[in-house]
Amino acid sequence: MPENCDTHIGARMRDIRKRRGLTQRELATASGVSLSLVRKLEQGEVRDTRMETAHRLARSLRVATSSLLRREEVVKPVAEPWRPLQEAVEHPPGQPDEEPSIDGARSSLPALRSAFFKNHLQEVSALLVPLLRDVDVLGDGEEARALRAHALQIAGSVLTQASQFGAAETALSRAADAAPDRLRAASVRTTWTWLLVRQGRLAEAREMATRWADEVEPRISRATTEELAAWGWLLLQVSAASLRDNRAGEAQDAMRLARSVAVMTGKELPRGDSRLATWGPVTVAYKNAERGIVLDRPDEVLKVADQLKAVGPAASTEFHRHRMDVARAHVMMRQYGEAVDVLSEVRAQAPEWLAEQRSARDVMAEVVQHRRTLTPGMRELADEVGVPM
Structure with a gap:
């Protein structure tokens, strides 16, 4: 899922924009980001923007997303x-x-x-x-x-x-x-690359996932299902980091290979002793649908959601994250009531988890901004996920 990058990207963005010969208005038009937000980012008035926004700006500036994101070493x-x-x-x-x-x-x-x-x-x-x-x-x-x-x-x-x-x-x-052992080490790196993506450290995430995918790539003729799962998850992380870092070709190649590994596995594997996540065709389908959020194709997310609507939360550890993508896709298509319905479903199943999701706050913030009136349920949900007053 796209996460927020808590870093001031404005100075770097301004320098690259000038080198490209673009005005703020031209960058806003090319990226689909509002002119107001472009100005506020460059002036440092806004220092916290979604990863998908950074990706759009980087794509329009023809640079890797990671080149816009500068970690601020603030404890x-x-x-x-x-x-x-x-x-x-x-x-x-x-x-x-x-x-x-x-x-x-x-x-x-x-x-x-x-x-x-x-x-x-x-x-x-x-x-x-x-x-x-x-x-x-x-x-x-x-x-x-x-x-x-x-x-x-x-x-x-x-x-x-x-x-x-x-x-x-x-x-x-x-x-x-x-x-x-190698499989447990690979599982740890899968979680670690997710942390790096959450922080906007995309190049580091991509490099770690790629290195470990190469390390654990099994001989297909005698690979165990656990070896396939470890390899497949690292490929998903390569794809996720590459896509957000404006490396669409690398992301597509890694996702294609991950889908092939899921086919080799043949079914959805439950969580293992060393794995903290399920692995198989359903999990890969959810992660592939996530691409629609990053690439501004919300209809693709909703299409996958419709195809897998009979699948419940027990099938995949990625179920709730996928439902957050679905809520985000509804907001991107200005379907605010549908977005709230999805978040309400997630709240009923995983309230503690939902309360920690920044993307849930983003979704509800947009609902609050664009709805003329809020139902009591919407107000309650906005409070629970921490939308500021």
């Missing part, structure tokens, strides 16, 4: 609900009251994974904090490392969803170091 305070998890990730553990055991740590995984896959993020955080303290002192045996890598990867995923990017990167870096 943001950790939001209070996530502070215990951040401290468990970043700070060395104290001496435990009782010596933890591998069996004890392993026994806590079913409840943790169940809460994670149900998107009960606060429950996940509460379960992770003591588990991370335990796995940190279990030693460096293979099973201890596997448990540590798994817990840290889940922590990195949750912190990414909560936009706690610094702590998320620490968790994923530690998970990569702990990973005892």
